[in-house]
Amino acid sequence: MKKLRQLSFLFVSLFVVLAFFNIAVYAAEDDIIMLDEASGNAYTPIVIDGSFSDWSDKPSSPIYYSASQPHTASLYRDEDNVYLRIKMSDPGYAFVGNQYKFLIDGKDYTFDIVASSGSIQNGLNNMDVIRSNGYQLVAVASARLYRQSGQPDEMEMMIPLDYFYRQPNMLKTITFSSSNLGTQSITATGVSTMPIFFVASGLVAIAAGYIIKMRKQKA
Amino acid sequence: MIPAIIFAALAWIYILHLTDRSKLPFFKFLIGSVGFFILMMITLQPIITLPLAKAVAAAAGLIGNITGSFYSYYQYSLIFIRHGSESISLYVDYECSGVIEIFAFLSLLWFFPLYSWIEKTVISLIGVLYIFVANIIRLTVICLAIYWAGNDIFFFAHAILGRIVFYVLSIILFFYVFTRAQIIKQKVGNFTYGQHASDHI
Numbered sequence: 001m002k003k004l005r006q007l008s009f010l011f012v013s014l015f016v017v018l019a020f021f022n023i024a025v026y027a028a029e030d031d032i033i034m035l036d037e038a039s040g041n042a043y044t045p046i047v048i049d050g051s052f053s054d055w056s057d058k059p060s061s062p063i064y065y066s067a068s069q070p071h072t073a074s075l076y077r078d079e080d081n082v083y084l085r086i087k088m089s090d091p092g093y094a095f096v097g098n099q100y101k102f103l104i105d106g107k108d109y110t111f112d113i114v115a116s117s118g119s120i121q122n123g124l125n126n127m128d129v130i131r132s133n134g135y136q137l138v139a140v141a142s143a144r145l146y147r148q149s150g151q152p153d154e155m156e157m158m159i160p161l162d163y164f165y166r167q168p169n170m171l172k173t174i175t176f177s178s179s180n181l182g183t184q185s186i187t188a189t190g191v192s193t194m195p196i197f198f199v200a201s202g203l204v205a206i207a208a209g210y211i212i213k214m215r216k217q218k219a
Numbered sequence: 220m221i222p223a224i225i226f227a228a229l230a231w232i233y234i235l236h237l238t239d240r241s242k243l244p245f246f247k248f249l250i251g252s253v254g255f256f257i258l259m260m261i262t263l264q265p266i267i268t269l270p271l272a273k274a275v276a277a278a279a280g281l282i283g284n285i286t287g288s289f290y291s292y293y294q295y296s297l298i299f300i301r302h303g304s305e306s307i308s309l310y311v312d313y314e315c316s317g318v319i320e321i322f323a324f325l326s327l328l329w330f331f332p333l334y335s336w337i338e339k340t341v342i343s344l345i346g347v348l349y350i351f352v353a354n355i356i357r358l359t360v361i362c363l364a365i366y367w368a369g370n371d372i373f374f375f376a377h378a379i380l381g382r383i384v385f386y387v388l389s390i391i392l393f394f395y396v397f398t399r400a401q402i403i404k405q406k407v408g409n410f411t412y413g414q415h416a417s418d419h420i
Contacts, residue, residue: 043294059292059299061306075308076295187307187370191361191377192314193354198389199323205393206327209401216402 046076046083048158050124050144055085055156063182064089075176075186081158082174082188086181088152095120095145095153096180099132103175103185104164113143113157122147129157138163224261231258244332251330259322264313272296272316275351279311279358288366300362302369309362317354320389321347331397333404342396353388357381 046054055074062070069089076083082102088095097113110132115125127143130136143157161168172192177185231254238247273293280291280298289300296311313319324346329339364376 057292059290059297059308062304077310184304188310189307190310190312190315191358191381193317193320193357193385194382195319195323197386198320201386201390202323202327202393202397205390205397206331209398213401
């Protein structure tokens with residue numbers, strides 16, 4: 001028991017020390033919204049309308065190749081949909097919507113995001129979400145792009161989760177990447193505790209107590 | 220839906236009553252625990268999950284904020300971790316909020332025949348808090364592992380490391396609440412003098 005306590009103390013001490021050991025983050029820290037800087041405590045749902053204020057309190061990440069300026073990407077999911085926002089690095093870099101790869105629980109879905117009108121104009125653009133494989137329009141998805149001279153292109157899109165899987169609540173991990181934007185990938189995932197083992201260990205604890213008690217009584 | 224729940228609850232109470240009258244403590248424990256768990260999952264789980272998930276994300280985020288290693292967007296039950304140029308968002312949904320574990324623990328406890336009502340109430344409060352803290356430790360371990368080693372370690376951190384930490388902590392709780400209590404509270408049997416003692420009376 002004493003050894004167990006010593007081991008626990010050692011583990012906790014190591015854990016606390018390592019927790020403060022910082023790792024370099026190679027990205028603009030401006031992209032991160034800290035807990036105390038978040039614009040509000042209220043839940044703000046995302047609406048695909050070409051206005052990007054609803055993304056202001058969601059986390060974002062840079063996507064880039066080493067020699068270029070980073071683009072900004074946000075991946076967010078709720079119970080029903082997966083959302084993606086891409087902000088290009090600078091006004092000189094026009095929006096690239098090809099080969100947007102979503103890895104849904106290990107299964108690949110690649111989309112092209114193209115202007116519904118054929119070409120992107122200044123102002124708000126309706127975009128089509130098209131499966132790269134077979135070039136089929138995803139009618140249930142929606143996307144908007146906003147272009148303003150002197151400002152980087154910014155796009156937001158949404159795909160219902162039941163497009164990927166009949167039971168969206170069963171989906172665990174969604175990863176987005178695009179080789180046209182950069183090498184990085186962004187992942188949104190759940191971390192289940194596997195409650196069945198918790199229940200099983202509880203029942204085992206009860207059974208173990210009962211067996212020990214019976215043996216002691218017999219003795 | 221509500222009449223069906225009420226009917227099922229009444230049927231459950233009646234079966235419990237029967238097991239009690241028939242002096243079948245094992246079946247009372249089994250049927251009682253399972254029924255209570257299902258009832259809580261149907262009635263309380265939709266109400267409790269979201270606030271609990273937010274609380275877990277916020278509490279884990281405090282540790283992240285102090286250490287500067289990960290960030291909590293608690294209004295979205297989300298924890299955001301970066302390693303180098305990679306990033307990962309962990310969503311605290313109902314499967315990782317700890318709500319199922321809390322209900323399972325309470326179900327087992329409230330039909331465990333060894334404790335009094337007062338003891339059960341106190342142990343419930345301590346147990347719920349303990350599971351909440353254990354879940355935060357689990358999430359912190361996962362987040363720190365990703366922060367140190369990157370997204371590649373996610374599967375190991377989540378499926379193995381985090382769960383080992385959580386289950387070790389759970390087993391400690393179960394040991395003290397269920398195993399140890401049975402051994403300590405057992406009846407020793409009829410008190411008799413041994414032959415050697417009787418000779419000296």
